[in-house]
Amino acid sequence: MWRRISVGMASTNLTSVSPWGAWVAFYIYFVGLSAGAFLVSTLANVFEVEGLEKIDRDALFAAIVSMVVALLFVWTDLGRMDRMYHPFLFRQATSPLSWEVHAYVAYIGILVTELYFSMRIDLAKVAERAEGWRAKLCGLLTLGRRETSEKSNETDERWLKRAGLVGIPLAIFMVHGGTGVLFAVSKARPYWNSGLFPVIFVISAVVSGTAMVSALYVLRAKMLTGEPLDRSLMDRLGKLLVGFILADAAFTAIDALIALNSLHPHEVETWLIVLFGEMSWSFWWFMVGLGWVLPLLLLSKRSWRRSPIPLTAAGLSVVVGIVAVRFNIVVPPQILPVMEGLPHGSYFPTTIEWLTSAGMIAVGLLLYSLGAEVLPLRPLDAAELAETTETNKQTQIANRSATDGSIPNDGGDD
Template identity: 30%
Template structure:
C-alpha cells in the first residue's frame, strides 16, 4: 500500500502530513523577508548604489507577502477555520504567533508602500483622467499635499517604518524556522540553529531573486541594467550565502561529531534519502559553485565586461534560489522521511502533479507573485527613470 518503506515505522508515520505546500510556505516567506532587507539597505542604511531598486524591492516583497499565506491555506484541512489562529489563538503554540507577526508585518509594509509611493500617487491622481483618476484618488486616501515639506516628511516616516520593518521581517521568518526548530519530537528539526539558518537563507533567496528580477525588468523595459546595483547585490549575496552555508554545514558537523542517538538516523537520511537534494544540490550545486562564482564576481568583477559580470551574478542567483528551495525541501520533507520509531525510513517522496497540494498547485501559487508584480508595476511604476508623467523633482524614492 505504501511505497518503499524500510525498517519499522510507527504505523501512523507512513503518511506525509506536511506536503509540498509546507515547502513552499517558508520559501515564499523567505523571499518576502529577503526582498524587504534589500529595500531597507537603501531606505534605512542609505546604500545609494541600491537606489535604482529600493522601491522595486519593496514592491516585490509586498507581492510575495500577498501570496505567502496561500500555501498554508491550501494545506489546511479546514481553511475556513484558519482565521481562528488570530481570533482564538492558543498562546502556548508557536504557530499562533503567525497571526500577529504576519498581520503586523503586513501593516508595516503597506504603510511603507504608501509613504514611498505617495508623491507618485498624488501626481497620478491629479494628472490622469476618468476611472484612473478616481482609482488614484482612492489610493491617495484624500491626501493631495505634494509640497516639498510633505514629501520630506514622507521620506522620514519611510525610514522609520523600514527600520521597524527589519526586525519584523526577521521575526516573521525566524518564526518559521522556530516552528521546526522547537519540536523536540523530531531530531532533524529540533535545533536552536534552525531559525537562524532559515533567516540567512531567506535573505539569500531574496537578494538572488532581486538580482534576477531587476535584470529581467530592465530587459523588459528595454533599458540597460545598472552595473553598480548588480555588483552591490552580488556582494551582499556572497556575504549572506557564506553565512547561510556555514551555519548549514556547522549544524551537520555538530550532529555528526556529537554522535548522539539521532545521528544514526540523520547520517542515513543524508546519505540515502537526501543524498541528491542535500549533498548534490544544497551543498555542491547550490552552495559551493555559486560561492566560487560570486567570489569571482566580487573579487575579479572590475576586470569583467558588464555582460560577463551580470551573467555570472545571474547564474549564481539562479543556483542559490535552487539551493534555498532544496534546503526547505530537505528540512520539511526530510524530517518526514524517517519514523519517530528511529528504526524505519520512507525511501522516496514524490508529490503528485494534480493533487490538491501537488506540483501544479505549487507552480500556480508561485507564479502569482510575479503576475502581481507586473500589475503593481503598471499601477505604480517603481523604477525612477521610467516613472510616468513629468520628470519628478520631489527627490523621493
C-alpha cells in the first residue's frame, strides 16, 4: 500500500485505454457481497422465514464488513486518494457516481441500525452478567438501553423490521443496482450499456451473499463456537443458493443472447473475447465451473445440503467464482477500442495490485474475526449466559490467586 501511495498509478498496469482494473472488480464484488448478505438477513427480520434468525446478525455484520472493504478498494483506486471527501462537498445531481456515494453512507447507516436492534438485548445481558472489557464494550454498544423485558424486545423487533423495509429498496435500486447503473450508463461501451446490467448485478449479489452466509454459518460453528449445526437450516440455505445460481445463469444467458442477436459489432466481439478470447479461462473455469456447475453438483442431493463439507465447499466455490464474474465485467469490455484507430486495451494486475487487494481482504477478515469473538452475533441462550458468567468467575479467581500467591480451592480432593 505504501508503494501505491508513494508511486501512484505507476505501480499498476492501468492506462488511459484500460482505466479500470482489479481494484474496481473487487470493489463491485464486495458491494455485491454486502448487498446479498443484507438481503438474506431480511428473509429473517422482515419476511420472518423460520430458522433464518440464527444467521440474521452474522449476515448483517458480514454486510457491514464487506462494505468497509469495498470502500477501501474505491479509495485505493482514486487517483487522488486525499480527495475522497470531495463528493460530499461538491455534489453533482446528474452524476450516478455522486448518488452512489450518498447511497452507500445511508446503506451503512441502515446496516448498523439493524445490527443494533437485532442484538441489543443480548448486548445488555452480556454487559450485566459478564466482567472485564467485553462487558464494558457491550454496555457502551447498548447506547444506554439496558432493558431486557419482553416489551423492549418487541420494540426492538418493530424497529428492526422498519429498518429492513427501508433497506431493501435502498440495497436493490441504489447500492448494488446503482453500482450496475455506473456501468450501464457508459454508452461508449455497448457491452455495459444494457438495461439488464443493474438486474444482473442484483441477482449475482444475492448469489454471492447467500454463499458467503452459508459458508460462514458452518465455519463459525466449527472453528469458533462449537455449537451444533441446524441441518434443516443448512438444507434451506442450500436450496436458496441453488435457486439463485440458476437465476444468475439464466439472466447471464439472456444478456448474451440479446447482445449476440443484435449483431452490433462491438457487443459481438466483446462477447467473443469473453467466451473464446484471452479471458475465456476466467469465464469457463471460474465463472461457469466454480460459480455455477460445481456448487450445483454439491447441492444436488438433500443429504449433501445437510452436510457441512459439501455446503461449505459450495459456498466458498461460489464466493471465488463470483470474483471471476466481476473481472469478466470490468476487463474484457475495455480491450476493444471505442473508436477506430485507437489502440486495443491490454491489462493484467501487477504484483502491487494483487498484494494491496490481499491486504484489504485481510482487513475484512480481521474485522469479522474480532466481531465474532466479541459481539453476540448469535442469539444467546441461558446455557451460554451461564457459561459466560462462570468463565468470568474463574478468571477472577485466577487473577486473585496470581496476585496473592494462593492456590484456589476447586472443592475436590488433594
